[in-house]
Amino acid sequence: GENVEQHPSTLSVQEGDSAVIKCTYSDSASNYFPWYKQELGKRPQLIIDIRSNVGEKKDQRIAVTLNKTAKHFSLHITETQPEDSAVYFCAASVRRGNKLVFGAGTILRVKS
Amino acid sequence: NAGVTQTPKFQVLKTGQSMTLQCAQDMNHEYMSWYRQDPGMGLRLIHYSVGAGITDQGEVPNGYNVSRSTTEDFPLRLLSAAPSQTSVYFCASRASGRASFSYEQYFGPGTRLTVT
Numbered sequence: 001g002e003n004v005e006q007h008p009s010t011l012s013v014q015e016g017d018s019a020v021i022k023c024t025y026s027d028s029a030s031n032y033f034p035w036y037k038q039e040l041g042k043r044p045q046l047i048i049d050i051r052s053n054v055g056e057k058k059d060q061r062i063a064v065t066l067n068k069t070a071k072h073f074s075l076h077i078t079e080t081q082p083e084d085s086a087v088y089f090c091a092a093s094v095r096r097g098n099k100l101v102f103g104a105g106t107i108l109r110v111k112s
Numbered sequence: 113n114a115g116v117t118q119t120p121k122f123q124v125l126k127t128g129q130s131m132t133l134q135c136a137q138d139m140n141h142e143y144m145s146w147y148r149q150d151p152g153m154g155l156r157l158i159h160y161s162v163g164a165g166i167t168d169q170g171e172v173p174n175g176y177n178v179s180r181s182t183t184e185d186f187p188l189r190l191l192s193a194a195p196s197q198t199s200v201y202f203c204a205s206r207a208s209g210r211a212s213f214s215y216e217q218y219f220g221p222g223t224r225l226t227v228t
Binding site for chain 1: 145147152153154157160170202208215217220
């Protein structure tokens with residue numbers, strides 16, 4: 001199969017708290033896992049990605065972890081801010097990297 | 113670079129009409145894709161292409177055709193519009209990763225289509 005499941009579908013956190021979004025994938029050959037942020041009415045934009053030969057990657061307040069054995073990867077946002085409020089999508093490459101399959105998205109609300 | 117461009121931004125069609133959504137990129141990317149985005153459904157792949165002259169079906173290809181005659185352009189054709197095709201359509205492109213280490217996929221601004 002070529003499914004990507006994403007949880008939770010909505011997440012509300014207090015400003016300054018951490019947020020974690022989790023995804024699982026089904027294609028054991030998947031080797032590229034990007035995360036996209038989409039603000040209301042705008043296009044999705046890449047915020048961080050990870051390849052299968054790396055277990056963790058950080059970029060300031062954002063980090064992604066990958067567990068290839070369990071076929072899941074997670075997005076971690078620390079010290080959340082109101083401007084982090086958006087829809088977040090995970091994705092995984094399938095068909096030898098020829099296409100990306102996306103999760104259904106997580107609506108993140110950061111309350112100030 | 114203009115990146116990925118899409119036209120039109122908005123379109124209203126009547127059931128049964130046909131139309132073409134245009135997509136172009138100026139980054140010399142090999143891979144191009146079309147997605148539709150419906151509330152709560154995420155981004156679902158309609159068709160994709162790994163190079164000029166090569167196309168393949170995604171998750172939801174029915175009712176849509178594509179062609180890729182050049183590296184730059186990847187139009188999406190709706191053959192006979194139906195209300196179920198009301199959605200936001202995004203075109204995207206990315207490098208194959210063979211010539212560079214970047215797999216980043218870039219999205220166009222989207223086309224909001226309503227079928228009545």
